[in-house]
Amino acid sequence: MKKIFGLGSKQGQPPPGFVTRLQKIRGTVACDTGSIDETFTEPRTALHLACAKGHIKVVRLLLSRKCEVDVGDNEGRTPLMKAVQYQETECAFNLLEYGADPNVTDDYGNTALHYAVYNGNMVLITKLLSCGANIEAKNKKQLTPLLLAINGKSLKTVEFLVKNKADTNAVDRHERNSLILAVRSQSEDIVQFLLQQSINVFYQDVFQLTAEDYAINSGYKV
Template sequence: MKKWFCLGSRCQAPSSPADPRRSSRGAWPHVYSRARRKFHKAASEGDVARVEGLLLLGKSELNEGDRKRRTALHFASACGQAEVVTLLVEKKCNINACDSDSNITLIKAVQCNQEHCAAILLEHGADPNIANARGNTALHYAVYSETTAIAARLLSHSADTEAKSKDGLSPLSLTLKENRQEVAELFQKAKRNTEEMDKPG
């Protein structure tokens, strides 16, 4: 599996407007305005009051994206800003919004090992089986990072262990390829539990 870009602890909105002539894949022609940049910066920094204020004043839209189609929820999820994530999902933002690489917000949270944010997204209906442009789901990244707690949460929300990426790897086969023993044991336990539940009464 190839490496991915994670905003991490230094995450922030881009500091300059996007050049519309260099829009991502030619499909995002909107100029990255100053107001939009402030909105995403506030989300990435966990400034709940500023995020809410910009929305109330009508200076920002809930689902607006930057030139890579990343929304405020992408930034907040990747940066571990749980309060902002909660605010945005309660305001009914597009929880499964995709960036220019087809990464939904849940995938960004998992890539950046933000368990609390991933949990909030799942509880509010994020789909764990949506794949990105490489065919990887959130569970692929949980396996690769060996984040067992996140993998367990994904499984509890019906994440598919057999979903194959464009490289032909499923989360299950990835546990073998990357020698992720703890996650493999978790998968086996989940499978046994499912089989027990499916047995006739």
């Protein structure tokens, strides 16, 4: 993929003409839609692009000019979400230290923590939680980060979230709890781990099915 920005030759300096292209609104660095390139049609900012591409020097420049940090793109994703989505750790850390809100949701109800969990990035998960990310945030499918990790069959992430007090009794839009989802995904190691958390094995979802019912119906032996 082509790089959006080429870094300048001098250390710590932005690309040639970068600031000039941004200085379009009242003599300040503009971070609004289309301010970096008139051909952009999506409502994303220079900060979104810099975070997605991991251009930390550009990110720091924009933050130093008081760029809007929690603005959403065409899918409601903030620059922090883009940094987390593309696992640009340094960019994400700088945004959080600047004061980016980790609990903003995109058009799908996902937070930055959902994206970190989806990628299984423990460094970003840890940082987001330390900055106040809501461990029980639910997206539009009513999935908490823990339920998302279970669907992704990531035992390490599941263990970490439970250690950090994630609710194992949380349910999705069909009222399926963590154990039922683990059985449905046929994640035996996660099932065994959840059983050690004294979870209710007789719990029924909206279809009045238990985790055992799902195991029997799918021929999955636990």
